[in-house]
Amino acid sequence: DLIVHVRDITHPETILQKATVLSVLKNLHLPSHLLESMVEVHNKVDLTERYKPTEENALAVSALHGHGLEELKEEIEKKILTATGKKILTVNVNLEGPQLSWLYKEATVQEVEVMPEDGTARVKVIISNSAFGRYKNLFPN
Numbered sequence: 001d002l003i004v005h006v007r008d009i010t011h012p013e014t015i016l017q018k019a020t021v022l023s024v025l026k027n028l029h030l031p032s033h034l035l036e037s038m039v040e041v042h043n044k045v046d047l048t049e050r051y052k053p054t055e056e057n058a059l060a061v062s063a064l065h066g067h068g069l070e071e072l073k074e075e076i077e078k079k080i081l082t083a084t085g086k087k088i089l090t091v092n093v094n095l096e097g098p099q100l101s102w103l104y105k106e107a108t109v110q111e112v113e114v115m116p117e118d119g120t121a122r123v124k125v126i127i128s129n130s131a132f133g134r135y136k137n138l139f140p141n
Contacts, residue, residue: 001083003034004076009042009051009060037079041072081126089132090124099139106131 005021007014025035039059045051046062053060059075061068081087088110093099096119103109107127114121127135 002076002079003030003038004041005038006041006043008044010044010047033083037083039072039075039079084128086126086128087132088124088126090122091135093121093123093139094141095119095121097139099135102135102138103127106134 003025005018007018011017022035025038040053040055040057042051042053042055042058042060043063045060046065046067051060059068059072061072063069091099091103093103095114100109100112100121100123103123103125107125109123109125111124112121113123
């Protein structure tokens with residue numbers, strides 16, 4: 001669903017390495033949307049003083065120090081959701097009904113926050129548009 005190209009930005013041949021990787025990927029005859037949505041990651045920015053990517057849309061990270069990893073995670077999540085046609089939603093469910101069980105079968109449940117005082121839960125899910133449509137039809141409230 002997504003290509004993430006991680007480069008050692010301190011390597012003296014980093015530009016040539018990128019060209020080589022792109023050439024190999026093109027020779028694999030991948031769908032064009034994969035190449036167009038590729039995430040470019042410049043790693044080891046901690047070894048270069050005040051590094052700023054010169055390439056559009058490149059993310060600067062230091063895996064060693066954790067710099068930029070949250071932004072990378074958000075970008076990957078955003079692009080995966082776009083590529084797969086899914087979205088992240090929080091729905092309120094009645095714990096006495098079958099909604100929670102249905103969500104576990106038909107979606108990816110990320111979090112469940114139970115509200116014991118009223119027998120409900122807030123459920124954060126990753127779900128396709130079609131599955132969410134079925135959910136709304138089955139559980140209109």
